[in-house]
Amino acid sequence: MKMRNLKALGFAAAATLTALPATAQSILGDLPIIGQPQPGGIGFQPAATSLAEEVHWLDGFLLVIITVIVLFVTGLILWVVFRYNRKSNPEAAEFTHNSPLEVAWTVVPILILVVIGAFSLPVLFDQQRIPEGDVVVKVTGYQWYWGYEYPDEEGVEFSSYMIGADAGNMMTPEVSAQLTQAGYTDDQFRLATDTAVVVPVGKTIVMQVTGGDVIHSWTIPAFGVKQDGVPGRLAQLWFRADREGIYFGQCSELCGIAHAYMPITVKVVSEEKYAEWLIAMKAGEIETW
Template identity: 50%
Template sequence: MRLKLIAGAVLAAAMTGAASATIVGAPVDGGLGLQEAVTPVMENIVSFHNLLLWIISAICLLVLGLILWIVVRYRAKTNPEPKKFSHNTLIEIIWTAVPVLILIVIAVPSFRLLYFQDVIPEADFTIKVTGNQWNWTYEYPDHGGFEFVSNMLEDDALTSENWEQRRLLSTDVPIVVPSGATVRVQVTASDVIHSWAVPAFGVKMDGIPGRLNETWFLVPEGREGIYFGQCSEICGIRHAFMPIEVHVVPEDVFTAWTEAANADPYTASSVLASYYASQRATRVAAAQ
């Protein structure tokens, strides 16, 4: 009896684990920091951010210390006669040179990171993203050129039947990419400026009507899952309701999805549903 109960609990844990394990890139309750980095670009952004945090904290503490020291040491009560000097050359040289040095220390990794983001490595394939008021059009020119529009799911359409969905973040037709592939993303817009941003990828690229911007991302193998993003350039009244949902899946699932999408991109998500169902089944079987 007890054994059965334990087995049941393990099974339930495995099943909820399977349902929640697929969402990787999403906001978390009470979260303060950046989303967990999954691409090399985001890993670099996080370490640059952490470096800046040390520098900025040291500067704040130094300035706070100086203010406290001056407030106490030079207060009117103990200094009835104010000093009359107007400048101090040595101090002025120091407070010019030290900030210049700090800025150089910051600039070097900053430019290195900018070039790393900006210079697109040899890409495996391209996705073209067009921002519209208020949804995204996706095109896969290297996989037969199919195209579809991705809209936010309204609250009453949310269902976690096939995979876990999130309010204001899930879409009716998610985009799919394989893990381990370098993906070039071309971003533009049809009406006003939008911005295609996925925090866990370290990607935020403006889509500007009449122009084509490029960026890239690479999700390593083993980091498959669902990643969410949002339009990040205020673009009108429904700006907050044009999310981005990216499913990173193994290569063979991606191939099956592109084949289905070439026939009909609006029903191709069934490939994802059966992939997650088989994953769930494997996990449940492993737990038994």
């Protein structure tokens, strides 16, 4: 009799566990963390979109131009110091104009700016020309969390808070356990959120950005995107991620006392996993994480 009771309890427990809501972690599986700031890092995060690759290339191109200018001006200054000091040139020349030189230092900077503009404007236009999105996500910034809505998918909307926000933004054993449950480590504290934006890899994603109270800014460095969310206005950005993984960002517009605790998490997954996540979200089967 006791054995039967134990078996009955076991079946009941199994049924209860089966009925519990799934987590995004259990559906999406383990994903590599690609877009994350590194301690002491001074470079860009790995580029995961064509937009980010263009920005990285433009940065390197401008760095070459700036380096050449700095070296030239530094050399010119040193040459003047040693060639025309009082000891080497006791009697200074007396003249007020040098027309060829004045034309040169006017025309050459103009040409440099034209070259820079010729390469930088296409990058800017590529960011600002919003294509038709395969997936559209509306994001609203609030003090101090993000609200997400998939307008083309009925019932798919959620809020996203930093893991640890309910613990006073401090690391505690409970927060560490929450990070572990969500598939993160303590290194992702103040980067990871309890819910994440989920998008399919290789698809055009259009983000509609606005603010619900003050100005916020939605940005993912690895995607090369950043857009202010202004209350009463709807702005847009787009990206097409080429690698599955987890990408972190932060609110990049000072928005109040808890501005530093307003991270962003985007998970890029396969189309199959994305479809599975959508079904679970619409059915209300996904809890936080």
